[in-house]
Amino acid sequence: MRGAGDGAACRVEGVSKAFGAVRAVRDVSFAVEPGSLTCLIGPNGAGKSTLLHCISGFLRHDAGRIEIEGTDVSRWPAHRRARNGLGTVFQTTRPLERLDVWTNAMVGCHAWTRSDFLAGILRPPRQRREEREIREASREALALVGLEQRLLDAADALPIGQLRLLSIARVLAQRPRVLLLDEPVAGLRAAEKRQLTTVFRDLRERGLTQVLVEHDMQFVGSVADRVIVLDRGAVIADGPPEQVRGDERVISAYLGTAVL
């Protein structure tokens, strides 16, 4: 197995998940090196989203172990994982429609801030200081994806490409150290894909560990350090993009779908 030793940012060990008779993920193991960008690919129904949800805590895996930065988080609820440096962006995300772009990004700051109900109601100085910090951090996150011009626009006025950017800004506002994204460029136009490619490369430069589920091989080839291929729940190939592209099992798994 290629990848990190003990310093893994994210480690999946023998993870399986079944839905009734459907074995969506079967005994998957890999470790992701800090600061790397890994793409998880595979045909429809291969179990990519299921695996991602097991890592982020929205599905409880049946067997195996999931570690984030060396800590076993297998039994942690999703929100606790999020508060400990794990960021997740779902395949489909709805913004908070009634609120502006800025406030939407502020939601992400929930992960590292502390003021709760009472502080929100009574507004002690500590809470107001934290609110200022939240406004600043969320504005920076929006700037990273190029949305700083739209701070005060209503979120439901954004076109789909910018909505995707907003969901990424929101997860960046969480200050994650490990980022999981499910098909971040699906349904986007070429220009938007290029823009996101730049964003992911920037984040990589900043040392963020990323795991992306993706179908678009061109996109995968342009950003990934490493590609893990799932087929019917199991890993069938794992390596740098060029190597995986030539792998016979991968080609036969994709046979007829002609994505490679």
Next chain:
Amino acid sequence: MGLSAMVAIGLSLLMGFAGQVSLGQGAFYALGAYAAGLLSVPKELFANGLGLDPLLALAAAPLLTATVAAVVGVPLLRLRGHYLAFATLALHLILLSVIFGEERLTGGQTGLIGIPALEVGGRTITGNLHTAVVWALVVVCFVIAQNLVRSRAGRGLQAIATSEASAAAAGVDVASYKLRLFVLAAGFAGLAGGLYTYLLLYLSPDAFTLLISIEFVVMVAVGGLGSVSGAVLGAVVVTLLQYYLQKFGTRQELLGLDLPIQTPTVARIGVYGLIFVLVMLFFPRGLLPAFTGALRRLGRR
């Protein structure tokens, strides 16, 4: 009117911001009212009364109500959407059956009498003074709600309304947040109930029918989901309408027809349905957003 506004503010947080529809706010209102009544009624007048100072009883009413909400909220809030709405409605039904059934505890159908007046610093709080106190407390609830909505916790709650999973992905402890808000909204309803007790100094179960729970939801929806001021506006509009309808409905005859005794109640239910449908048809986002939207359009001309 102010009492309804207080309940509506809490419910608007629950419904309009966190997306949790409760048809049981009337139960918490009743709970607050009976808590205040039973705590302050003297033993000589009612065997199960505690004879506490009314002011103390009034302070205890929202706390007791909130405590009950914290307990029943744990299983209830596992339910979503319509299931939650029906379960909270059932909560109201259960409470009513307790009030009617446990006569020795609650006074049953005959009601609870002999509640002492609320006195603060030698002044009796009745009439206009009572109204003023109620509205002052409405303002307090309003400020609490507004501050909460615009805080980190408020954003977390609004994220829950959009998607519980994506709220959790941002680190929001969804179950705990829903419960805490449920408790706060119940506290507002309990406070309103307690204040109601010291308005009439008499409690009858007839004041707490299922209709009031529905009434609160109508107020919030009519005023505008997702706006605290909308809830207050909704409470005012619905209460006024109801007042005029009551006058209209209690007339002995209408257009030469003898009206049956149930007319007021039936008319009330019918009219809620009607207002609700009309507002939802013409102002689906509620009266207040429609109104401010119109103002903005006028301003732009």
